[in-house]
Amino acid sequence: MSVLFNISYALVWTIVVFHSYFLLEKMIASRKMMQEMRAMRSEHGVEKDKLFPQLEFKTIHHGIVNISKTNKRGSLIAFTSTGCDQCKLLYPIKTGYFPFVYYLNERGEVETKGVINVREQLEHLVKNSRSA
Structure with a gap:
């Protein structure tokens, strides 16, 4: 046994x-x-230190936001998916990953960018842009 x-x-x-x-x-x-x-x-999307191709956006309330005319230190632009794979082709910016965030400086140039899934990643993206 x-x-x-x-x-x-x-x-x-x-x-x-x-x-x-x-x-x-x-x-x-x-x-x-x-x-x-x-x-x-x-390395995806608009290159770093390049001018963002669109600085004026329509809001969902039919208003207009012009980020080049703000007195802020920078702006966050986030692209999200509507859940439709075919709709990704409609975005004017070359972004295939969602949610994809750009941090623009006051001149509208891309300082940092990346895919953001949690708050810590967003904080890291903003922190990197301020240290650059």
Whole structure:
């Protein structure tokens, strides 16, 4: 009986070791893919230090906002998806990732940009623009 127990015990630990190894490999591959995607997204859209192509926007209340005529230090422009993959082609700015945010300086030039999913990422984007 003890021989059978030892064999099953060794077999269970062998399975655990192999499972852990393959799980670790999957996590490493996933992390590398996320880093590559993050790098690709940071080069996406309007280039840094270039003038943003549109500084006047219509609001949902049929008003107009002109960010070049504000007395602020900078402006945040965020593009969001309406949930329609085909609608992404309608955006005038080359943005395929959502929500994608640009931080513009007072002259309307892009200082920082990136995909924002949580508040900390937005704070990091604004902090990087002020240190640049």
